[in-house]
Amino acid sequence: MQTVIQSAIQDLHFKKQQAIEHYRAKRLPMVFFESYGKALETALGALWQEIFAGSALCLLATGGFGRGEMYPGSDLDLAVVAAHPLSEAEQEKVASFVQTLWDMQLAPAIKAGSIDELCQSAQDDITSDTAFLEARFICGSHIIAERTLQRMSLQRDTAAFIEAKLVEMQQRHAKAQGSGAVLEPNVKTCPGGLRDIHTMLWLAKAQGLDAEVHTLISQGIITRAEAGMLMNSHKQLAKIRIDLHLTAGREEDRLIFDLQTQVAESMDLRDDAQYIKSEKLMRTLYRATKTVKQLNGILLPMLRGRVYSRLPRIVHNIDEDYYQVGNQIAAKDKKLFAQKPTHIFKIIQILQSRNDITTIAPQTLRGWWAASQKINRRFYENPVNRERFIGFFKQGSGLTHVARFLNLYGVLGRYLPAWGKIVGLLQHDLFHIYPVDDHILMVLRNMRRLAMDAHSHELPFASALMHGFDKQYILYLAALFHDIAKGRGGDHAQQGIADARAFAADHFLSEEESSLLTWLVEDHLLMSSTAQKEDIQDPDVIARFCAHVKTQERLTALYLLTVADIRGTNPKLWNDWKASLLENLFHSARRHLAGETSSRTVIVSRRQQRAVDLLTQTNTPEKQQQQLWQALGPAYFVRHELQEILWHTANLVHNTDTPQTRTRFLPASDTLQVMVFMPNAPKLFARLSRIFSHHGLNILAARAFVTAHNYILxxxxxxxxxxxxxxxxxxxxxxxxxxxxxxxHGCRSEEDDTTCGIRSRRSRHLPIAPGIRLMPEEDYPGWYTLELVAVNRPYLLANIAEVLSEQEISLRYAKVSTLDERVEDSFVLYSPHLDNPKNQLELKQALFEQLSN
Structure with a gap:
């Protein structure tokens, strides 16, 4: 027996390796499935004869093996079936069979039992029922195999099965959210992935249809063009999954950063001037999954509609061209869109305006999609189409659904050629997690939610501003155009102006509306940049910001766009601290624009007076107050905002010579504010930063300040x-x-001072080039501004501060901006010896070494 088994193992490994080598040479996934599947069947037949010879059992291939789609590292789905419950001797044989398969490194997933037991298992579990839907005979008793498959088919409630698979798909899609799923998608389970293709075939098979593509064509379920698209997408996804398994040397369905480059190389993709190989791979995946999602919109409703529904079929006439059936809109003439292209937008207009209609009937969608492929310049120039397109934004309600639908089926890219260039365009900047088109649609969604009463609890202040804004559709258009020029090289904000201006002129916007739209596109980064990189407590910063903004309307529009943009970039970027920064900048700018301008002297006096009032209310002696003001110095009130000042002074007023630290959670957040007050000494800022990293805390912002009596605050x-x-x-x-x-109090050792954090996998495989700018402050000799852009990692801020200390540079102010895995930090330094170019070069080299670690 051992000799036969050993021979089967060797033969299987040899044939599998042959199939892999042939696949690598020819890149034909279906040929690989066939070759590897036959090798498995041969090996299983040999094992069966040795272990189960003479027994009245049968072996079925189920799941992926039954479907004939075995990947190099996939589990081997099998069922061992008997007419009656397995005897003890039969159970021992099954156990021996399973162990042998593990010895062959096949990862068996086996169900064993009687026909009754396995049928009950399928009734109780939709996954088990799905596996048996694809079951086929391998060896053993033909009679038991036929009885099993017949029983399974007869007991299956087709309508319930279809509904369960659709719910399962919705749940799977809901789980595929967040940065991990977007940046490292699961080829098998992501929206539009292989499992969605399988779902289409399961729905057909559950109805007794042959799931072969040619049969589906003859049944009118799918057209030849759609079949070609489906097969091509399946082929692309299958190739990626095969290469993933081969590259990882195991079953790995996530396209993780560590493997993206290697998989791209195995697919013969190469870097060029525009895209690196991993970007090309991800665009291939994106296009394939998008096609599957497009086909899902037609084929799933069509397959579902073939099954009897318990709900009555209610049909209403809408107008001479359309009728409503259930919650769907359908065209009376399938050739309507080809013959009258203006209806391509008219049906969307009806869909947007009716709450009782949620989708387009599949046959109508098929005709609409085919006609939309022919959208051209003539279609764009038709004023009827332009009126309807701008009407989508003026209508507002349902806009997110409309925009995503038009993007999914390629209509946005055909109507606006500039949009077509950003579809699937990835952004390897370590903080964007979506392709550009998906990011823009997320920003548009966020903007719409601000206008909806149902979501006003999410961001009450922003929602209140949105409700009071007269031209909401301009904000929606700003969301659509703010990043439309990405990927062209150069400043996308500047390049997007021409696109926005041309659109405004073509779509009947007034000069005033066009001016606001183009300004928002040009300066959509202004508010976030100012809030995150500059000292917004400084009245000069507010004055410069307002000189650019000019009006209250622009300020409100920019604030709303900024909030929607940050929240649509990466869920990790938005937090209560960032929200408070933007809101503080908005209020300061609004006061300035309203004429409440003040000099630095007045600002200092006002903030100090508020602190005096607070301390006086708590009966703090005036002498202690004066000692505190002398210790802090006048620059303190310029660098800090009022709430910080009140917190600091309440803790410091009774003793300005004793080190102390305080912490407090900001309201309803996971964000902690920390104050450290102690005598100044070398490397303090670096060592403090190291403590936070040691506790696994992300440093979102930091303010270094040296008091007049040489304490750090x-x-x-x-x-x-x-x-x-x-x-x-x-x-x-x-x-x-x-x-x-x-x-x-000097009780902490410094033995870990050389600790350096480890970069994330994403930043190791998709790095960004570090950026260093050192600029002298005008009219202030010895003072410099240092701006850094780098990959984020633990201990980075500590390492930067240590470099400054080693170079005998005094760190007077730090503005830290953490953007997920990217940092954009700004520092104010004092160092007279930096006027020597040699010293500047040494500093930059030392910083570059740290930023490159």
Missing amino acids: DTFIVQIPPQHEHPDYPNLQSALEAELNNFI
């Missing part, structure tokens, strides 16, 4: 990272405070 905003699934906030806060107190 450093303020940090740190965030508990999302990997803390159920964080114990009080304990985390207590542990941090304990270590900070040890530090300020």
